[in-house]
């Protein structure tokens with residue numbers, strides 16, 4: 242069901258300097274994979290991370306991270322995609338959106354990880370399939386989910 246995810250455009254939050262309790266993470270966007278995202282984990286407390294997202298290219302890429310409550314949100318996400326993935330009304334809160342990054346461009350933002358199911362994807366369009374449906378980078382491997390358990 243995660244195979245057909247398109248995206249949206251929301252202005253990024255301003256970058257903030259990491260506090261002493263934060264950890265840093267580097268996420269790398271390549272053709273066509275998301276590298277360095279968190280693994281599933283348990284977390285009894287909120288975890289703040291300073292994420293630096295870098296497009297290692299060569300293509301244009303974008304990272305969007307949504308926080309779902311759990312897998313019961315997935316049908317709603319799929320329906321959102323089927324409706325054309327309104328850029329203004331995502332079905333779940335946006336944790337991070339880099340907007341489109343050129344090759345070697347970076348984006349830094351603090352990310353707060355609370356328990357939930359996270360969906361990360363790049364939805365830069367690649368073209369259309371034989372049925373005329375838009376194929377984006379999430380269809381080519383730039384799609385990742387991870388769980389933060391309470």
Ligand SMILES: [Cu+2]
Pocket residue numbers: 300301302303363364365378383
């Ligand atoms: Cu991409």
